[in-house]
Each structure stands twice: as structure tokens, then as C-alpha cells.
Amino acid sequence: LYMGFGDGAFAAGQSVSHVYTTPGIYTVTIYANDPNACESLDTATVVVDFTHVVQAELSEYEYFGCPPLTINFSNIGYGGITFFWDFGDGNTSTEQNPTHVYPNPGTYYGFEIVTDPTACKPSDTALFTVTVYDFPPTVAFSFNPTTVVGYSTPIHFTNESQGASYYFWDFGDGDTSTEVNPIHTYTLTGDYLVCLTAYNDGSCPAKDCKLIHVELIPIVDVPNAFSPNGDGANDVLYVKGQDVKSLSFKVFNRWGELVFETNDINKGWNGIYKGMPQEMEVYVWELNAIFSDGKAATRSGNVTLLR
Secondary structure: OEEEOOOOOEEEOOOOOOOOOOOEEEEEEEEEEOOOOOOOEEEEEEEEEEOOOOEOOEOOOEEEEOOOEEEEOOEOOEOOOEEEEEOOOOOEEOOOOOEEEEOOOEEEEEEEEEEOOOOOOOEEEEEEEEEEOOOOOEOOEEEEOOEEEEOOOOEEEEEOOEOOOEEEEEOOOOOEEOOOOOEEOOOOOEEEEEEEEEEOOOOOEEEEEEEEEEEEOOEEEOOOEEOOOOOOOOOOEOOEEEOEEEEEEEEEOOOOOEEEEEOOOOOOEOOEEOOEEOOOOEEEEEEEEEEOOOOEEEEEEEEEEOO
16 A cells, blocks of 8 residues: 655555644545556545644744834734733733834743634644843044134044944045044035944944034145155155045156046055156146035146156
């Protein structure tokens, strides 16, 4: 004898047993085979109704988060007429898919009970755990100077947060930092919203923001010499200035060849052209700049390469 249980499982033998774990209606087929009989193969079927059962099953069994932690519990089990939830913090519910808020840090052990008095097994239970991390830290900071007017000045930020493990600074101009007490310099006129986000060990954040006013005098120029000899002093030719929103800077040799070009004030020429150190001589540069107020400046001049 050979049996197919209707759920993809098979077994051979005169007497066999099988356990169904998923509710449903299954057709069991029995195959009888005797090569010596007039009719060597015969089959018989029987239907097993495994639908009137109760199974308590959750979409998740472990939950983590920062206070207040809101959890939408989801019962994905089978069957059930009544439902009972114990959230582990003294609160309960009889909804099928309840929502519960855990306002305080701690670890909570809860359970769900699904019942149907007429089922083969009248009730089933599923356990779950909720971990609520510590409260977010207290975040605060100060800075000096509080306003920048005239010339670009480094701003020193002092972190006054408590209960934090790590930090993220957003200076409002595209730059960020993870230092505890960073120093930042603004290069363009504007009002910048600086935000400090502090996190505790459970990555629960707290945020504080302050506005900084920066008003710079538009200035731009190019040095008349540089010495790319690797001594760490004046090795790179940079455009010098402040409040420069955009620029075009080009350097030419005495034959009129373009040896360097940039649109970034933070990128300079190191005296290399086509992979070769260039000769000690005078080079010509051209500069076009636009300041944050929309005004333009055009400059040209000479720079001496020294070694």
C-alpha cells in the first residue's frame, strides 16, 4: 500500500500516520498494487477536514523601539472566535489586531490567546516580547561667535547634551560632522539652520536647531607665487576669497597651453601637467567669479612657480 496525504507528503505501509500542521481540506489517496491480481492497481480516496482548528500566530514575536513605542499587533493565525491580548504592562485587549503604546522604557512579556469552544483544540497561545529603549537624551548646544559679519571666521560649537552616546551635526550648508565639539567655517553669506541630533545607546534621537547669520564681504584673488616642492608650505595654487558662489579658474603656460582648470575654489593646481612637474617660470591665469549677491568679478594676472 502507498498513500498520498494531499499536502505533498507520501508514505508506504499497511498502517501509517501523518500530522497536518496547516489547516485545510486534504484528499488522502490510497494506492493498492498487486502485479499478480487481475486488476493490478486500485485507488481509494478519503477527505480529511482540518479546518475547524485554532492557531495563534503573530507577524512578529520580538519588538524593539524608542519610547513612546507604538506597536500594531497582527494576528496571522487561523480560526478563533474570541481574542485576548495581555501586553505585559498591565493592559489588555480583546481586539483581533490591537494597537498598543508603550510609554516607558523596559522589557515586556506579553501573549495572545485565541479561542473557539467548538474547535478540536479550543484555544491556542502565542508569546511575544517588547523591548523599549531608554528615553532620548537631552540635547543642547551653543556656539561662538553667534554671528559672522565681514570676514569668514571659524565657529566653535560646544555640545551641552546629556545622556547621549554619539552625535550628528548638520551645519545647513551641506556639510556635516560627527565630532562632539566641531569647528565649522561658512564661506557664503546666508542664514544657516544648524541642527544637532544626539542619540543614546538604543539609537533613540533628540534634536535641537539654531539659526546662524553669516554676512561676508565679497573678495576673490590669486597669489602671485607658489612652490610645489613637497615641503607642505604653499605647495598648491588656490583661488583665495570668500562669499564666492561659483567660479572659473584657468592657468596657462607661456605657449598658451591650458595646464590647469577648475570650478571649485577648494581645488588648486599642484604644478603638474600631463603627469609631469612643470618648469619654474611665470604662468598666466584667468578668473571669473560670481558672489552670493549675484555680482560678478573678472580677474587675470601672473603667478610664478618656484621650486
